[in-house]
Amino acid sequence: MFVAEKPMRADAARNRARLLEVAYETFAAEGISVPVDEIARRAGVGPGTLYRHFPTKEALFQAIVAHRLDQMAEQGRELSQTAAPGEALFRFIGRVVEEGSSDQGLVEAMADTGPTGVEERFIAMLGELVERAKQAGQIRADVTVRDVKTLLVGCQAMQRYSKDPETTERVLDVVRSGLAATSARDH
Amino acid sequence: MFVAEKPMRADAARNRARLLEVAYETFAAEGISVPVDEIARRAGVGPGTLYRHFPTKEALFQAIVAHRLDQMAEQGRELSQTAAPGEALFRFIGRVVEEGSSDQGLVEAMADTGPTGVEERFIAMLGELVERAKQAGQIRADVTVRDVKTLLVGCQAMQRYSKDPETTERVLDVVRSGLAATSARDH
Amino acid sequence: MFVAEKPMRADAARNRARLLEVAYETFAAEGISVPVDEIARRAGVGPGTLYRHFPTKEALFQAIVAHRLDQMAEQGRELSQTAAPGEALFRFIGRVVEEGSSDQGLVEAMADTGPTGVEERFIAMLGELVERAKQAGQIRADVTVRDVKTLLVGCQAMQRYSKDPETTERVLDVVRSGLAATSARDH
Amino acid sequence: MFVAEKPMRADAARNRARLLEVAYETFAAEGISVPVDEIARRAGVGPGTLYRHFPTKEALFQAIVAHRLDQMAEQGRELSQTAAPGEALFRFIGRVVEEGSSDQGLVEAMADTGPTGVEERFIAMLGELVERAKQAGQIRADVTVRDVKTLLVGCQAMQRYSKDPETTERVLDVVRSGLAATSARDH
DNA sequence: TATGAATGAGTATTCATTCAT
DNA sequence: CATGAATGAATACTCATTCAT
Numbered sequence A, B, C, D: 001m002f003v004a005e006k007p008m009r010a011d012a013a014r015n016r017a018r019l020l021e022v023a024y025e026t027f028a029a030e031g032i033s034v035p036v037d038e039i040a041r042r043a044g045v046g047p048g049t050l051y052r053h054f055p056t057k058e059a060l061f062q063a064i065v066a067h068r069l070d071q072m073a074e075q076g077r078e079l080s081q082t083a084a085p086g087e088a089l090f091r092f093i094g095r096v097v098e099e100g101s102s103d104q105g106l107v108e109a110m111a112d113t114g115p116t117g118v119e120e121r122f123i124a125m126l127g128e129l130v131e132r133a134k135q136a137g138q139i140r141a142d143v144t145v146r147d148v149k150t151l152l153v154g155c156q157a158m159q160r161y162s163k164d165p166e167t168t169e170r171v172l173d174v175v176r177s178g179l180a181a182t183s184a185r186d187h
Numbered sequence E: 001t002a003t004g005a006a007t008g009a010g011t012a013t014t015c016a017t018t019c020a021t
Numbered sequence F: 001c002a003t004g005a006a007t008g009a010a011t012a013c014t015c016a017t018t019c020a021t
Helices: A010-030 A036-043 A047-053 A057-082 A085-100 A118-135 A145-161 A165-179 B010-030 B036-043 B047-053 B057-082 B085-102 B118-135 B145-161 B165-179 C010-030 C036-043 C047-053 C057-082 C085-100 C118-135 C145-161 C165-179 D010-030 D036-043 D047-053 D057-082 D085-100 D118-135 D145-161 D165-179
Strands: none
Touching: A010 A036, A010 A047, A010 A057, A036 A047, A036 A057, A057 A085, A057 A118, A085 A118, A085 A145, A085 A165, A118 A145, A145 A165, A145 B145, A145 B165, A165 B145, A165 B165, B010 B036, B010 B047, B010 B057, B036 B047, B036 B057, B057 B085, B057 B118, B085 B118, B085 B145, B085 B165, B118 B145, B145 B165, C010 C036, C010 C047, C010 C057, C036 C047, C036 C057, C057 C085, C057 C118, C085 C118, C085 C145, C085 C165, C118 C145, C145 C165, C145 D145, C145 D165, C165 D145, C165 D165, D010 D036, D010 D047, D010 D057, D036 D047, D036 D057, D057 D085, D057 D118, D085 D118, D085 D145, D085 D165, D118 D145, D145 D165
C-alpha cells in the first residue's frame, strides 16, 4: 500500500499543486481544448516543467479528475457522518450537481480515471451512502452503486445542458423520488 | 408555406445525403474530432465537395444534429399515434436512449442547434407527448417540456457512461417512476 | 493579318464583354486575389462559362490589361490630334496616372501582356507622341519610347503609393520638368 | 532609452536572423506568394519555429520590410556624412533603386510598415537629406519628404519594370534633373 | 453551349511533445 | 531541475480548373 516514493522537493511539490489547480480551473472554465502551454503559462512555469510532472496532457487531465473525485468523496464521507442515511445520499447528489455546474463536463469524464485507485475509493464511499440509505428503507433495494454513479453522471449532464435552475431543481426531484423506496407501488 | 427552392441536382443531392450519413456514423462512432478530410474521403468525395454543402465543420455538425432530431421527432409522432398517452412518452424516452447508445454525445450537443427550426419542431412534438401524458394523469403535473428534454439529455449521458444494459434498465425505471404522477406523496 | 475567326454567337459575345468589364472593375477595386468564381458570379454566369472564354485566370487577366492598354492608346491618339506636341504627351501622362488611381496595380502588370499585339500598338502610339514632342523641342532628345513607358509605370506606382493629391501633383511636375528639354543645362 | 529586454537565447536569435534573411531573399526573388513552410524549410527550421518568431505571414513580411528600411536608412545616414548635400540625396536615390533591383516590389510595400517606428526613422533620415539639399540650393524648395519618398517608390517600380540598365539610367537622370533647383526656369 | 457541382493540391496556422541551454 | 525554443504532424478551409448534367 505504501510505496516508498522519494519525497518530492518542496518547490517541485508546490509546482505540481499549482499546476493541478490552474489546470482544473482552466479546463473547467474553458473546456479541455485549452493548450497545454497556456496552462503552464498561467501557472507561471515553462511547458517543460509541466511535462515533468504530467507526462501527457491526458495524464494531467486524469490527475485533475482523480483529484476532483477525491474531493467529492471526502464531502460524501462528511455527509455520511453528519446527515441521516437517506438525506446523506440525496444531499450528496445535489452537491455533486451543484459543484459540477462549473465543470464543462470535466467530471463526466469520470469514465476513464486511469489506473489510480481513485475510482475505487469513490465507489467505496458511494457504496456506503447507498447501503445505509437502503437499510434505512429510504431508497429502492434494487439499485446498485453503479446505478447511482450513473445517475450522478446523468445529473451533471442535465445540469450542464439546462442552465435553468428551476429545471435543475425539478429534474433532481424527479430523480430523487424515482430513487426513493416506492412503497405505494409495491402493494 | 412552400418555398420554391430550385431542386438540387441529382448528383449533388446524392452527395449531400451520403456526406450526412457518413458524417453521422463517423462522428457518432469516433467523436467529433475526426478530421473533415477523413469524412470526405469516406464519403468518396473531395473535401471541396463537402465544403460546398456545409461551409464549416460546425455547420456539418449542426446539420447532422438537426437531421437526427428530425428523425427522433418523427418517431415520437408515430408513437404518439400508436400508443397510450403515458406509454407513448415512456417508450419514446426508451427509444431515444437506445438509439443514442452509439452516439458519442452527438445528440447531447442538441444544445446548440443553430437557427434552423428543428429544435422548435422537436420541442413541439415532445410537448404533445408530455401534455397528453399529463392529461391522462400519468406524469407529474409540474414538469415542463424543457424538463423532459433535459431528462432525455441526461439519460443519454447515463447510457453512454454505463454500457451495462441492466444499469441502463434500472436507471430508466428510476426516471420513469420519478416522472410518474406521485399521488401517494401529494396528500 | 486577318484570321478568319468564325464570328462569336451574339450571346457568347455579350458574355465575354460582360466578363471583361466585371473582371476589370473587380480586380481594379479589390486586387487580383479575388477568386475566379466570384467574377463569374458577379457577371451572372457559371465559372464554366468564364473558362470557355478565358482558359486561365492569367488569360483573363491579360485580356483585361490588353483591353485597358487599347483604351489608353485610343486616348493617346485623340490627344495627339487635339493638342500641341509637347502638351499632348504631358497630358497623356497625367491622364494615365489619373485613371490608374483606381487600378490596384492592374496596369503596372503591363509588363507581361502576352502574345497579343496590344503592347506593340500601345508602344506605336506612344512613340508617335514622343517623337512629335521631341521634334517640337519640348522634351529631351535622348529619351526613348521605352523610357517614357517606364516613366508611366513609375508614375502609376507613385500615385498608388501616395494617395495625397498634392504630392501626386508635385511629383508629376518633377517628372515633366525632368523630361523637358534641358537647354539650360546643355551649355 | 534602453528598455531592459531580456536578451534572446543565442540559438533563438540565430534562428530569427536566419529566418529574416532567408525570407527576405526568397520573397525578393520569388514574390510574396511563396508558402511559409517553404521559408521555414529553407531556413532549416520547422514551421512552428517560424511562427514562434513571427506570429503571422504578414508579420514576417513587415519585419522584413522594417529591416530593409532600417538598412537603407543606415546607408542614407552614411551618405549624408560623406557626400555633399545635393550629391548625398541623389546618390541615395540611385542606391535605393540599385538595391531594389532584386526586390520584387518588396519595398514598394513600404506603404504599410505596421506600428514599429521604422517608417518614422526612415522619414527622419530622408528628411535630413532633403533639407540639406534644399539649403544648398540643389533641389526645388517646394518638394516635401513625402514627395521624395514617393519618388523613391516610383523609381523602384520603374527599375523593376524595365530591366534595361540604360533606361534605368536615363529615367533616373530625368528624375534627378526634375528634382534639381530649376532656377533657369523660374525667371 | 451554359451551368454549377466536383476536384484535390495547396496554405496558413496550431499544439502536444522533445530537447538544448 | 527549470526553462522555453524547436519540432513537425495535423487540420480546417480555399480556389483554379475540369467535367457531368
